[in-house]
Structures are given as structure tokens and as C-alpha cells.
Amino acid sequence: MGTSLRRRVATGPPPVLAFKPFGRRTGRMRRIRKTVTSSGLTVVSERMDHLRSVSLGIWVRAGSRHEPLEQSGIAHFIEHLVFKGTERRSTRQIAEESDWLGGTLDAFTSHECAAYSAKILDEHLPRAFDLLADLVTAPRFDAQEIEKERHVILEEMRLVEDTPDDLATELFLRHFWPQHRLGRPILGTEETLFRLTREAVWHYFKQLYTPPNLVVSAAGHVEHERLVELAARYFDHIPDSGLRPQDTTPKPSPQxxxxxxxxxxxxxxxxxxxxxxxxxxxxxxxxxxxxxxxxxxxxxxxxxxxxxxxxxxxxxxxxxxxxxxxxxxxxxxxxxxxxxxxxxxxxxxxxxxxxxxxxxxxxxxxxxxxxxxxxxxxxxxxxxxxxxxxxxxxxxxxxxxxxxxxxxxxxxxxxxxxxxxxxxxxxxxxxxxxxxxxxxxxxxxxxxx
Missing domain, CATH: 3.30.830.10 (Metalloenzyme, LuxS/M16 peptidase-like)
Incomplete structure (x- = not known):
């Protein structure tokens, strides 16, 4: 079976809570390790010996609430565009390599983060890491692909219009936080989408896709030291822009x-x-x-x-x-x-x-x-x-x-x-x-x- 390639929009952060199921296992420690590399990149992993697979993710500590007002939708736009070709791979080669890995390749953008992930056999970890790292370090942002992808996202916006509960949520956010970035749709608007230039995309990417703003995470049959080695190889040469995502807490306007x-x-x-x-x-x-x-x-x-x-x-x-x-x-x-x-x-x-x-x-x-x-x-x-x-x-x-x-x-x-x-x-x-x-x-x- 071929790889499943998906891209999603998350309207809110995924659940971050967890619970211990049985009292008799309370004393068992989860095998979670964390390392911060010399470039400021955070690497976290959880080893699960009973598996033959690894789930790998590269997370960006920035989402739609960290965008400039006039560039609403740029975080989601970049999440699409990185799949349209890198310095080493064409769009087709990305798809073919995804199929070769035989697992799943996924991505999403939320209000507070973006993520690129793959689930693969443990033996394919180096190749999967190479692919994901290529996407988030060396996208081409080809001018023709940018123009084509605008229309793909426009269709995504129209899908929201045709989904009543999604549209109701978007209306609620827009009116509840009218002066804040959390009140804007993750996709942006048609106006802001078609106003985004290639230069603006490059600038946002270079400012925020830097090691201190990234988290590499993996769970499954994975060696933490090997993961840190891969992370350092692909990310330690990237300069730090010094910019960190920041935002203010919104004031509600109930209507x-x-x-x-x-x-x-x-x-x-x-x-x-x-x-x-x-x-x-x-x-x-x-x-x-x-x-x-x-x-x-x-x-x-x-x-x-x-x-x-x-x-x-x-x-x-x-x-x-x-x-x-x-x-x-x-x-x-x-x-x-x-x-x-x-x-x-x-x-x-x-x-x-x-x-x-x-x-x-x-x-x-x-x-x-x-x-x-x-x-x-x-x-x-x-x-x-x-x-x-x-x-x-x-x-x-x-x-x-x-x-x-x-x-x-x-x-x-x-x-x-x-x-x-x-x-x-x-x-x-x-x-x-x-x-x-x-x-x-x-x-x-x-x-x-």
C-alpha cells in the first residue's frame, strides 16, 4: 500500500493531557528523553520497545496567532508550499519518496503551532528524517507553485463555507475576538491570501523556521542518541534569526x-x-x-x-x-x-x-x-x-x-x-x-x- 499524504487545519491545539490507566503500573517511568542541541533545537523522544515503527515529527512553535495582521494565513500557506518542491526534490519526488517509505506523511497548522510528521518502519528513520528536514529547511517557494497553491487554498476556504459547524465556529471567533489574531481564520481570507508575495513568504519562513523555534519529537522503536545526531546534522548549521513567536492575550467582545x-x-x-x-x-x-x-x-x-x-x-x-x-x-x-x-x-x-x-x-x-x-x-x-x-x-x-x-x-x-x-x-x-x-x-x- 502507498503512503497516505494528508494536510490538515487544526482550529485548536490537540489534547495535551494524559492519564495513568492502572494503579499497579503507577511506578513505571515512561522512557522520555530530552536534549537541546547547540543550535537551540529541542529534541524529545519516547522509546516504545514493543513496536517496529517510529512516529517522527518536526514542530514549529508558531501558528496563525503569530502572523502579522496583514499576512493572515501565511503560516498555513507555508505548510502547503513546502510540499511543492525543495532544493533537492521536486513535488513528484516528494510524493514518490513518501510512497517508498510506505507509511504516512502528514502536516497541519493550528493557531499556535504547525507540524510535519511521518510514521514509518524503524529502519527507515534516517530516510524519513532526511525528507522531513528537507521540507522545513530548504523549500524552493517556486513562483508558479505559489500561484497554483493560492487557488487550492481558496477551494479549502469554500469548503469551510459549505460546512455549517466550521463556518459557525469561524464566525464566532471573528466576532468574539475582532481585534486579535485568534479571531482570524487559520486559512486567512481571500484578500490576504492573494496579497502574500514570494518575498513575504521567504521572510516569514527565514524568521521563524529556525532551530530555537522548532521541536523534533519521536515515539516508537527509536534511539534518542540517533535522533539527536540526525537533528544536529540537519539543523545545527541554520542561523538563529533571534525572533521568537509572541502575542498578547485577547480581550473578548461578546456579541x-x-x-x-x-x-x-x-x-x-x-x-x-x-x-x-x-x-x-x-x-x-x-x-x-x-x-x-x-x-x-x-x-x-x-x-x-x-x-x-x-x-x-x-x-x-x-x-x-x-x-x-x-x-x-x-x-x-x-x-x-x-x-x-x-x-x-x-x-x-x-x-x-x-x-x-x-x-x-x-x-x-x-x-x-x-x-x-x-x-x-x-x-x-x-x-x-x-x-x-x-x-x-x-x-x-x-x-x-x-x-x-x-x-x-x-x-x-x-x-x-x-x-x-x-x-x-x-x-x-x-x-x-x-x-x-x-x-x-x-x-x-x-x-x-
Missing amino acids: IVLHKKEQLSETQILLGAQCPGLRSRDRHAVLLLSSILGGGTSSRLFQTIREDHGLAYATSAGTMLFSDTGLFLIHAATSPKNVLRVLDLIVAELRRLKREPVPAEELQRAKEQAKAATMLSLESSNARMAHIAQQEIYFGHQTSYDQILRSIEAVSVDDLQRLAMEIFQTEALALVLLGRLDSVRVDREQLAC
Whole structure:
């Protein structure tokens, strides 16, 4: 079978939490090692002896929130363009070598980072490293390829327009953080995309694709010393620009936005507010609060809106957590005639969380659900490779399963009620309605909780 080549856009950071599944294994240390080379490049690895594969990633500590305002979308554009040819490989040769390796080649851009990864047999690590390093150190940025790729990304933008929940999220971010880079789409806009010059692409690349801004991570049947040797060979000669990604924490501008899209049969409801981010001590409590409200079929919103009232096929609550801030989001899709009824039920559940302590049994169920989901997601070498890279990017160190588990178990009923009081304030809530709105009207009083 040939290699699968994929490129993705991530609207928020992937999960960076992990949990120890069984008490009897608590004392076993994960075999994670870290080295910082002379050029400032960070190398992290986790050895998994029972595998014959290696998942390898090169991560950039910069995403769409670190772009100049006038260059919105440039980080994602570069992620596309590096696959269009390097100084040593043509576009076709990149594809052929990917197939020869026989695994998967992947890339994505998020608000806070970008990543290029491969999963291959352990014996192919040197060749896979050579390919990934070539992509992120020596792209050609050919003028003709740049023009062609603009139109590919334009089609990607149109796909978002045709995906109701993605479009609702984009509208929410745009209106919630209108003056901040987190409020802009990762893809940029058509205007900024066609304004990006080859010179601007080169400048951004040279400034941020430097060793101190990169993390090399690997998990699987890998020797850390060999990984460090490869990293030094391919990256230690690259000069440091001295630029480090920086940004300010956004100030919210909660609004009620009604966006008509007549061709949709259902109206998308997206209600949310700002919440603590990944580096907050409350991050575990925020995730548990979202789970209780709308994290599964036993959650309050699912039981109330779908099971009790039959007003929606699916409804959920979740978070978009960034390094310094986050969004607590509640989603539902329903027919236009039921929008206000569904909205009333959601607000009633928020009011209940503020006024009534969550029963201890319900909280414990949410904890067990979170632990199981996270551990199951970390069963592959690819997930572990991403996990150790994200731990390094967001926290600067690796957190053990035991430490995280203790933090989860330490979340109390009082913590949840305190967070509900802080997050679900009437003036802090923002709302996006997308679809056939007919005569729907919503004011701030209807969000009172």
C-alpha cells in the first residue's frame, strides 16, 4: 500500500493531557528523553520497545496567532508550499519518496503551532528524517507553485463555507475576538491570501523556521542518541534569526450574531464564553465542566435537548484551549422554529450549574470518562509523538501521568461551581446563529443566567 499524504487545519491545539490507566503500573517511568542541541533545537523522544515503527515529527512553535495582521494565513500557506518542491526534490519526488517509505506523511497548522510528521518502519528513520528536514529547511517557494497553491487554498476556504459547524465556529471567533489574531481564520481570507508575495513568504519562513523555534519529537522503536545526531546534522548549521513567536492575550467582545444562510435546513447554534487556557491551573476543571454539560450521551444537554424534548439530533459542549486563554463552546443544530426553545434549555442548564452543586457521582463519572478517552487516544506511537511535542511547546517540560491524574482527581464540586459562576455570566456570553433564521430574534435578556 502507498503512503497516505494528508494536510490538515487544526482550529485548536490537540489534547495535551494524559492519564495513568492502572494503579499497579503507577511506578513505571515512561522512557522520555530530552536534549537541546547547540543550535537551540529541542529534541524529545519516547522509546516504545514493543513496536517496529517510529512516529517522527518536526514542530514549529508558531501558528496563525503569530502572523502579522496583514499576512493572515501565511503560516498555513507555508505548510502547503513546502510540499511543492525543495532544493533537492521536486513535488513528484516528494510524493514518490513518501510512497517508498510506505507509511504516512502528514502536516497541519493550528493557531499556535504547525507540524510535519511521518510514521514509518524503524529502519527507515534516517530516510524519513532526511525528507522531513528537507521540507522545513530548504523549500524552493517556486513562483508558479505559489500561484497554483493560492487557488487550492481558496477551494479549502469554500469548503469551510459549505460546512455549517466550521463556518459557525469561524464566525464566532471573528466576532468574539475582532481585534486579535485568534479571531482570524487559520486559512486567512481571500484578500490576504492573494496579497502574500514570494518575498513575504521567504521572510516569514527565514524568521521563524529556525532551530530555537522548532521541536523534533519521536515515539516508537527509536534511539534518542540517533535522533539527536540526525537533528544536529540537519539543523545545527541554520542561523538563529533571534525572533521568537509572541502575542498578547485577547480581550473578548461578546456579541449576538445572526447570520442568514438560507440553503441550510437546520440552524446552527453556537453559544460560548472565554475560559481559562492550557497553562491555567483550572484547565482540568474546565474540561470536566464541559464533559458534564455536553460531553457524551449521558451529559445534561444531550439528555435534556435530545432525549427529553427531541429538539436536536446532537448537541455538545467543548473547549478550544490555547496557551493563555480558551473558549467554552456549546453547539446544537435544530430547525428554525425550535431555535429559541433550544436556546432556553441551554441557558437553563447554565443557570443550574451556577446555582446547584454538581453531584459527586456525576463528577466522578466525568473524571472516569476523561481518563478513558485520553488513554485510548494515546495508544499509538503517533499520538505519543504529538503528546510529548505539545507538552514541550505549551509547558516546557513533560508531565507524568501520575501528576496529571492527581490534578484531575483534585477537582472538586466547589471548583466546578466557581468556574461556572466565572464563565457563564450574562454579559460575557456570545451567540452565533447560522442558517434559515426566519423571524428569529435574540437579545441579551434571553441569555440571562
